[in-house]
Amino acid sequence: MAYEPLHHRYRPRRFDQLVGQAPIVRTLSNAIRLKRIAPAYLFTGPRGTGKTSSARILARSLNCTSHPEPTAEPCGQCEACVAITAGNALDVIEIDAASNTGVDNIRELIERARFVPVQLRWKVYVIDECHMLSTAAFNALLKTLEEPPPRVVFVLATTDPQRVLPTIVSRCQRFDFCSIPLAELVRHLSWISQQEQIVIAPDALRLVAQFAQGGLRDAESLLDQLSLLSPPIEAAAVWELMGVVPEQKALELGTALANGEPLPLLELTRQLFDRGYEPNAILEALTTLLRDLLVAALASDRQALTTISPASWEKATGLAQQFGRDRLLSVLRGLKGTEAQLRHSSQPRLTLEVLLAGLLAEARPAVAPAPVPTPAPVEPPSSITDHSGQRQRGLPSPPTPPAPASAAPAQTPVRQTTSAPHQRPQVSFATSPKSSASIVPPPAGAPSAEESASKAVELNELWQAILARLKLRSTQAILLQQGKVVSWDGSQVVVQV
Incomplete structure (x- = not known):
């Protein structure tokens, strides 16, 4: 007997088995109970949230032969339920719109819809990924959706409702399937683990639910992969299987960044490269960590809002306090656009190392630049006083006699400086009639201090x-x-x- 994957084995067979879609379950169940069946439904939402499964449950509810009327609780054991589950029912037709996009395919479907059901009470058409249909195919379907034949129901499922024509949407009852909450995913995976006798740690189950990003099918597929490992399955096995940088390594990167230490930061990056992690994975792990640290800095008691495990939460809050909110925001702004730059780089490893080195300046506290020293003003020649106490009033000084060879070293030259860009002519003054030193004029090309x-x-x-x-x-x-x-x-x- 062929192996049956977990996401097939545990696919919901009744509305009450749908995970995380309580409003939709309640609405569809009441519609069946009150016999208010719409001619067309539009199921939208992310992948793995139960759109196609709900369409099949609706088909079983309308055609279960264990009940004389449509029921919200199909038995799953009658001939009709078994045929629909196996995909062998003649009156339940599933169409993949990705491979049947043309108008001719839709016209053939419309021609067949005119005939009464052959085997079941209701004929149900399930058009999966309906946004792939062409505009002509949508237009051909309009009249049939508005006035369908009796005992015919159309169910359109899509992950991209923006690409569905508004005229189609207006003729359908729309149900938006949301991503499954993390807590419900963990609870459902724990139940499957017990049924399949899979020994897995609670933190590993939580990681599986996080990586699924609200998709139940992805979570069940990942759990199916992990079940092939030797028990007990720990969180490290999940990190390794997914090819994601482990949480502890990401915290070490954040610590080196907070301390402004370039050598440990580059060494950690090189170690991750050697272990086979891609530059994009390292950058994604660092960005996720900084986002979680920002949440920890704003609300240190809300660990549930982050992806950090409870065991590492205390270390993360300390690192968030070391960074501070302003520095974290500055570093996150510095990371803006870096993923695209890394993706288009011919040398992604070198680009990542340069980006991390640049983040060190963002992570350090801001330091004001050192002020440029302003030279002290020099008193103009008109106010220079000689040793005798008398002021010289801008009069030219007598020529200075040349100093003898045995004279003392010359004094520091006195120059006239102004704020004008061009240097004015220098004027020499005799400081004392008894002085044996002379004032040396400055070199012609030497700039002034100012x-x-x-x-x-x-x-x-x-x-x-x-x-x-x-x-x-x-x-x-x-x-x-x-x-x-x-x-x-x-x-x-x-x-x-």
Whole structure:
């Protein structure tokens, strides 16, 4: 006998067996009980939430021969129920719209719908992934949906309702299937584990439910894979099977990022590369962790809102406090758009390492740049006082005699500096008639102290303007941390990294 996968073996056979769809179960059950069967239904929602299964349950409820009338609780044992479950019923037709997209297929379906049921009470057409139908096929179906033949029900199922024509939607009763809550997924997987005698840890079951992202079929398929491993099945086996960075390794990456330690961060990244993890998986794990840390920083008592396990929650809250809310938001903003950049990179490993190095600047607390020192103002020559106490009023000084060879070292030259960009002519003054030193004029091409400071300020402002125009935050962070403007000739900027 062929092996039957878990998602086939435990497919719901009645409405009360549907997981996580209580409003839909209640509405359809009441419609059958009150005999208010609509001619067309539209089931929408993510994959693995029970759309096709609900269509089959509806077909069994309408045609169960154990009851004289349609019932919300089909027996599952009569000839009609068994035939519908096996897919052999002549009056229950399932069509894959992905392979029957043309208008000719729909016209053939409409022609067959005119005939009365052959075997059952009701004829049910299930059109799966109906958004794949062409516009002409939808238009051909409009009249039949509006005025269907008696004892005929159409069930349209889709994961993309936006692509279904509004005229089709308006002729159907629409039911939106939501993603299955995590708690109900864990409860259902635990029940299946008991039925199949699968020894699996509770935290591993929770991981399986998280990876399923609200899809019951995905969760059951993953549990089926894990059942092939040797018991007991721990969380580490789930991480390894899914190819996702383990939680502890992600926390180590976050710790290195919070401490601003580039060497441990790059070493951890290299270790994950060596273990076979893809750069996209590492970046996804880090992004998920930072999101969870932000939740922990905002509400340290709401572990259920995150994907972090209860065993690691205390460590995660401490790391969130170390980061702080503002730093976490800054790092998450720095990660914006990096997934697309990594996906289109010819060297994804190198790109990831550069991105992580750039995040170190985002993770550090903001430090104000050191102020540029302002030179002390030099008193103009008109107010210079000589040693005798008399002021010189801008009069030219007598020529200074040359100093003898044995004279003392020359004093520091006195220069006149102003805020103007061009240097004014220098004026020499005799400091004392008894002084044997002379004032040495500055070199012709040497800039003044105030001019050097003004140039440094201009280069700094230019560099800040260049950084502000960069769109990628990671590149901006790297240049801000390691870049420096060396020179600018008016048309070209030289940057040293």
